Amino acid sequence: MFIDTHMHEMTYSKDSFLRLDEMVSIARQKGVGGICITDHDSMGLKDYAAEYTERTGFPVFVGIEFFSWQGDIVAFGIEDYPRERVPAQEFIDLVKAQGGVCFAAHPFRNNNRGLEENLRAVHGLDGLEVLNGSTSAEACMKAAEYAMELNIANKVAWHGFCIDAKQKIVDAGIFVLPSNYEGVSNAMVEAMAMGIPVIATDCPIGGAATYIRDGENGMLVPTKDATEMAAAMKKIASDPLLAKRLSDNCIKIREEFPSGVIADKLLGIAGIMV
Secondary structure (H helix, E strand, O other): OOEEEEEOOOOOOOOOOOOHHHHHHHHHHHOOOEEEEOOEOOOOOHHHHHHHHHHHOOOEEEOEEEEOOOOEEEEEOOOOOOOOOOOHHHHHHHHHHOOOEEEEOOOOOOOOOOOHHHHHOOOOOOEEOOOOOOOOHHHHHHHHHHHHHOOOHHHOOOOOOOOOHHHHHOOOOOEEEOOOOOOOOHHHHHHHHOOOOEEEEOOOOOOHHHOOOEOOOEEEEOOOOHHHHHHHHHHHHOOHHHHHHHHHHHHHHHHOOOHHHHHHHHHHHHHHHO
């Protein structure tokens, strides 16, 4: 799924002339699977975006593009933010204290709103924006170079399309399924069968809860709660004994789905279709 992580909507931003429904329509046409509204110094669209997502099924996430004294920083997973400008490091620390994530927006755009050389002075950024449609190619390339220099580029690996996804995830420490609406996810079951600790949202339809016993063979968190999701991830990542217990228990799902049983069910379905 491709998600645009930096967009503005006209209700709270002068940088946009599009309503949310128009943005989603364009995103669908372009094959984008979700969008993030990051208006300047505002999260005013949050409640409407949540209602829109629930009504349409199209994921709309709301963060903020905060204008610190040193430049713009995009953040997600927070409830509170300063109502006046503060130093970049103070804002980053506030985001981290709430379990959120943040990245430097267009750090080298020539509008005096990027962190620029301050990237070397702050700590705690989760990423740098290295591709921005309103920023020159040269500025984007410079941001990419800084991301490599500061070892930020290595925090996330984009594997793209994979023929053998198993080889990409078999060594993963955690499998995260943050859906707002989900039945029984094949990907979740496959991860459990490989012994990868799973964190999934407890969707109303109850798909994940069918197989996950919270705290025993996986972890369930409320939907639309980034803080709880981040806390669950930190808990497993910082507790090797918990991770091992979840792994040892979740792999037992193989006993419920042995290959012979699956083959018999598929053959039965094929027979009915014939």
